[in-house]
Amino acid sequence: MNTTDLRHVVQKAVETAKIVDVHTHLYPPCCDKLLLRGIDDLLTYHYLTVETLRYGEIGPEKFFALPKNLQADIIWDVLFERRSPVSESCRGILTTLNSYGLDPTSESLGSIRTFFAELSLDEHVDLVLEKSGVKSLVMTNNPFDEEEEPHWGPGFIKDERFRTALRIDDMLNSPQAALKKLEQRGYNVASDTGGLDYPAMKKFLSDCADRIKPVYLAASLPPDFDWSEGSAGYGILRDVVLSYCEESGLPIALMIGVKKLINPVMGLGGDGVGFSPVEAVAKLCLENPHVKFLVTMLARENQHELAVTARKFPNLMVFGCWWFLNNPSLVEEITRMRMELLGLSFIPQHSDARVLDQLIYKWKHSKGIIADVLFDKYEDLARTGWQVSAEDIARDVEMLFSGNAKEQIGIK
Ligand code: RAT
Numbered sequence: 001m002n003t004t005d006l007r008h009v010v011q012k013a014v015e016t017a018k019i020v021d022v023h024t025h026l027y028p029p030c031c032d033k034l035l036l037r038g039i040d041d042l043l044t045y046h047y048l049t050v051e052t053l054r055y056g057e058i059g060p061e062k063f064f065a066l067p068k069n070l071q072a073d074i075i076w077d078v079l080f081e082r083r084s085p086v087s088e089s090c091r092g093i094l095t096t097l098n099s100y101g102l103d104p105t106s107e108s109l110g111s112i113r114t115f116f117a118e119l120s121l122d123e124h125v126d127l128v129l130e131k132s133g134v135k136s137l138v139m140t141n142n143p144f145d146e147e148e149e150p151h152w153g154p155g156f157i158k159d160e161r162f163r164t165a166l167r168i169d170d171m172l173n174s175p176q177a178a179l180k181k182l183e184q185r186g187y188n189v190a191s192d193t194g195g196l197d198y199p200a201m202k203k204f205l206s207d208c209a210d211r212i213k214p215v216y217l218a219a220s221l222p223p224d225f226d227w228s229e230g231s232a233g234y235g236i237l238r239d240v241v242l243s244y245c246e247e248s249g250l251p252i253a254l255m256i257g258v259k260k261l262i263n264p265v266m267g268l269g270g271d272g273v274g275f276s277p278v279e280a281v282a283k284l285c286l287e288n289p290h291v292k293f294l295v296t297m298l299a300r301e302n303q304h305e306l307a308v309t310a311r312k313f314p315n316l317m318v319f320g321c322w323w324f325l326n327n328p329s330l331v332e333e334i335t336r337m338r339m340e341l342l343g344l345s346f347i348p349q350h351s352d353a354r355v356l357d358q359l360i361y362k363w364k365h366s367k368g369i370i371a372d373v374l375f376d377k378y379e380d381l382a383r384t385g386w387q388v389s390a391e392d393i394a395r396d397v398e399m400l401f402s403g404n405a406k407e408q409i410g411i412k
C-alpha cells in the first residue's frame with residue numbers, strides 16, 4: 001500500500017469503527033429527563049460554564065441562580081458571539097451542530113432550539129448513536145443518587161445499548177456518611193466489635209448488582225486518597241470492593257486524580273487535578289492478580305508511569321484521556337506514548353459525555369487524532385519493510401474502539 005492509500009484506509013477504518021464507550025454519564029431513554037440532550041444542555045455543560053465565568057461578566061452565584069435557558073443565552077453570547085470559540089469545549093458545540101447540518105453563523109440560537117425541540121427522545125437517541133458510531137456505552141450508576149436510583153429495575157437495563165456501572169465513590173471517599181446510609185437501608189454494617197461488618201457491605205454491593213447487572217464497579221479517587229493499611233477507605237476498597245470483584249468476576253474501574261471542589265461555587269465545574277501515586281495502582285494489581293483493573297488518571301504527569309506500570313500487569317487496562325486531558329494536544333501525546341509502550345493493549349478513549357449530543361463531537365475529535373497516530377505507526381512499520389493489509393488495519397482498529405473494551409467488561 002502506498003502512503004496515500006494507507007492514509008485513506010486508516011482514516012476510513014477509524015471513521016466507520018463502531019464504538020464501545022466505557023465511561024459516560026448518560027441514561028437510557030426510559031429515564032426521560034435524566035438524559036440531558038439538546039442545545040441548552042450542551043451549552044450549560046460544566047466545561048463551558050467555567051470558561052464563561054472566567055471573563056467575569058457575571059458572578060457564579062448570580063449565574064447559577066438563572067434558569068438553564070438564560071444561562072445558555074449568556075454562554076452563547078460570551079463565548080461564541082463576542083469572542084472566537086477556540087477552546088475544545090466550544091469547538092465541540094460547533095462540530096456537533098455541524099453534524100446536524102446546522103450553521104450557527106447563519107442560524108439563531110432560537111432556530112437551533114427549534115431543531116432539537118422537534119426531535120422525540122427516541123429519535124434523538126437513535127440519531128446520535130448512529131452519527132457518533134457508538135454501539136454501546138457504559139453509564140455511571142450511583143446507588144446513593146436520589147434522582148437516579150428510583151429508576152433502577154428491569155426497565156432500566158432493558159436497552160442493551162446502555163450498560164450499567166456501579167459507582168461507589170461514596171463508600172471509599174466518605175465512608176462514614178455512606179455507612180450511615182447503608183444502616184438506614186437495613187444493612188447492619190457496624191459489627192458488634194465496633195469495627196465494620198464487611199460481609200454486610202458486600203451484601204449491599206451484590207444486591208445493587210442484582211438490580212442493575214453492572215459491567216464493572218467504579219470509583220473516582222482524589223490524589224491524596226489514603227492508601228495506608230489502617231485507613232477506612234482503603235480497608236473497604238480491599239476487603240469489600242476488591243473481594244466482591246474477585247468473587248463476582250466484575251472488573252473495578254479506578255479514576256484517580258481529581259481534587260474535588262477546589263472552588264465549590266463552580267459546582268460540577270469546581271474540581272481540580274493533582275498528581276497521584278501510581279505505585280498504589282501497582283500494589284493493587286500485584287496483590288489482586290485475579291481482579292481486572294481498568295484505570296485512568298487525570299494528571300498529565302501520571303500518564304507515563306501508568307503506561308509503564310501497565311506493561312508489568314496484564315490485569316491492568318489503561319483507558320481514556322480523562323476530562324482535562326481530553327484536549328487534542330494531550331490526546332495526541334498520550335495516545336502516541338501509550339501505543340509505543342503498550343502496542344494495541346489499551347482503550348484509547350472514552351467520551352465522559354454528560355449530554356447525549358456530546359457523543360458526536362467527543363468521538364469525532366478523538367477518532368481524528370487516533371487515526372493520525374495509527375497512520376504514523378504503520379508508516380514507521382513500512383519503513384522497516386513490514387506491510388499492513390487493509391484486513392490488519394480493520395482488526396487493529398476494532399480492538400482499539402470496541403474489542404478491548406468488550407473483552408474487559410465481558411459484553412458481546
Ligand atoms: O467529566 C466530567 O464530567 C467530570 O465531572 C466527572 O464526571 C468525572 O468524569 C467523573 O466521572 O467523576
Ligand code: ZN
Pocket residue numbers: 023024025140352
Ligand atoms: Zn465521568
